[in-house]
Amino acid sequence: MTDGRDIRNSRARNDVSTGARDVLTGARDVSAGRRADINIVLYKDFTALDVFGPVEVLGDVDDFRLRYVSLEGGIITNRQSIRLETEPFATVARGQIVLVPGGFGSRKSIKDERFIAALRQLVDDADCVLCVCTGSALVAETGALDGRIATTNTRAFDWVADGHPAVEWVRGARWVTDGKYYTSAGVSAGIDMALGFVGDRYGLAAARDIAERMEYRWDE
Amino acid sequence: MTDGRDIRNSRARNDVSTGARDVLTGARDVSAGRRADINIVLYKDFTALDVFGPVEVLGDVDDFRLRYVSLEGGIITNRQSIRLETEPFATVARGQIVLVPGGFGSRKSIKDERFIAALRQLVDDADCVLCVCTGSALVAETGALDGRIATTNTRAFDWVADGHPAVEWVRGARWVTDGKYYTSAGVSAGIDMALGFVGDRYGLAAARDIAERMEYRWDE
Numbered sequence: 001m002t003d004g005r006d007i008r009n010s011r012a013r014n015d016v017s018t019g020a021r022d023v024l025t026g027a028r029d030v031s032a033g034r035r036a037d038i039n040i041v042l043y044k045d046f047t048a049l050d051v052f053g054p055v056e057v058l059g060d061v062d063d064f065r066l067r068y069v070s071l072e073g074g075i076i077t078n079r080q081s082i083r084l085e086t087e088p089f090a091t092v093a094r095g096q097i098v099l100v101p102g103g104f105g106s107r108k109s110i111k112d113e114r115f116i117a118a119l120r121q122l123v124d125d126a127d128c129v130l131c132v133c134t135g136s137a138l139v140a141e142t143g144a145l146d147g148r149i150a151t152t153n154t155r156a157f158d159w160v161a162d163g164h165p166a167v168e169w170v171r172g173a174r175w176v177t178d179g180k181y182y183t184s185a186g187v188s189a190g191i192d193m194a195l196g197f198v199g200d201r202y203g204l205a206a207a208r209d210i211a212e213r214m215e216y217r218w219d220e
Numbered sequence: 221m222t223d224g225r226d227i228r229n230s231r232a233r234n235d236v237s238t239g240a241r242d243v244l245t246g247a248r249d250v251s252a253g254r255r256a257d258i259n260i261v262l263y264k265d266f267t268a269l270d271v272f273g274p275v276e277v278l279g280d281v282d283d284f285r286l287r288y289v290s291l292e293g294g295i296i297t298n299r300q301s302i303r304l305e306t307e308p309f310a311t312v313a314r315g316q317i318v319l320v321p322g323g324f325g326s327r328k329s330i331k332d333e334r335f336i337a338a339l340r341q342l343v344d345d346a347d348c349v350l351c352v353c354t355g356s357a358l359v360a361e362t363g364a365l366d367g368r369i370a371t372t373n374t375r376a377f378d379w380v381a382d383g384h385p386a387v388e389w390v391r392g393a394r395w396v397t398d399g400k401y402y403t404s405a406g407v408s409a410g411i412d413m414a415l416g417f418v419g420d421r422y423g424l425a426a427a428r429d430i431a432e433r434m435e436y437r438w439d440e
Contacts, residue, residue, distance in 0.1 A: 047276070048272040048275050048276050048279070049272055049273060049275075049276035049434065051272070052268040052269055052271070052272035052273075052300075053269060053272075053273075055268050055269075055300050055302075056267070056268050056269035056300070056407065059268070059299065059300040059301075065301070066300055066301040067301060068301065068302070068303075075305065079279065080272075080275050080276070080279040080286055081279075081285070081286040081287060081288065082275075082288070082304065083288075083304065083305035084302065084303065084304055084305075085295065085303035085304075085305075153435070154435060155433065185435050186433070186434065186435040187276065187433070187434040187435055187436065188276075188411075188434050188435050188436040189435050191408075213375065213406070213407070214269065214406065214407040214408050215373070215374060215405050215406040215407055215408050215409050216407070216408040217437070217439070219437070
């Protein structure tokens, strides 16, 4: 499939064709102005900035309600001493947005069959899936990215790609879109991807305004 | 006072003199390799990225133990649906590091005399104080920045500066150091400042390695 695909590559961003952008922008009509939950999937030892970079962007959009969810709900912790309250996966409504961060814990969660099966359900039921860093490995493990283009953390690239050969992994991209799936490179790239998502849905000016408020030099 | 001062200005960063850098680097000998708590001061309606940008940087340093604290302890919430567990200010040890984020809530907390008095104590007892965004307004309100150079959020600059005329506010800087005080511009600038802090303490190579892991284009 080639519809709705785009590669946003900081090293080759001038090569992004207008055609590819037009294809992407076409998706905007479907979803602009629609209220949605952003269900942020947490698990033990997620990476903070993978979550809170995109949160800083998406929290600026009035249409979006941010929710932090985990398989069972309750307090989720990580190596950055975070203790965050979450709601269970079972509370996630269909037709919403799911954000999957990466982190050290992804190497453990990827082997947790119950977690991966439940994540597959969330992903299938979602209108849009945003993966940051090794979050794409978790979603790839569900099989949902098979045959699609995607990217992931630069340092973990081979681990992720070798483990999921049915995905067309794009090395060196800042973020990649394929249909309802957005995937970004490592950690801070999630901010650029979230801005790109807002740009696709609400227009470039809206995304740039958020970047300016954050005093963030967006790698468009 | 002029010792230990530095202005890191993205628009004029080539103007930073080697002399100023040397003065700053001189502080490294005092603190390199010393274990420290990073006490992150939370209050209702803090801004997520002000906290978790620096957390992503500082959490990579083995010497640092991250702690989330608030005046009374307990769950702190914000407009990004975060519900985070904290310990009370009373648990903060002397001679550690304090990080003060900004946020919508700073406009309320700045009028809370009990909060400001307790913050003054934390700041006075700290070896180093890192302020992100309007976090510098809270620390300025304690009086601790009087006579020092500092910066703050670009959009909130006049509000912060007009309210604290005894501080030498530097407009347009990415971050500023004066003695034990580091202050940054808005939101994402806290990441650059935290990398600068690590660079001062552990050397530029260490900071660049963290930036690379985060896939963050550090505005050195």
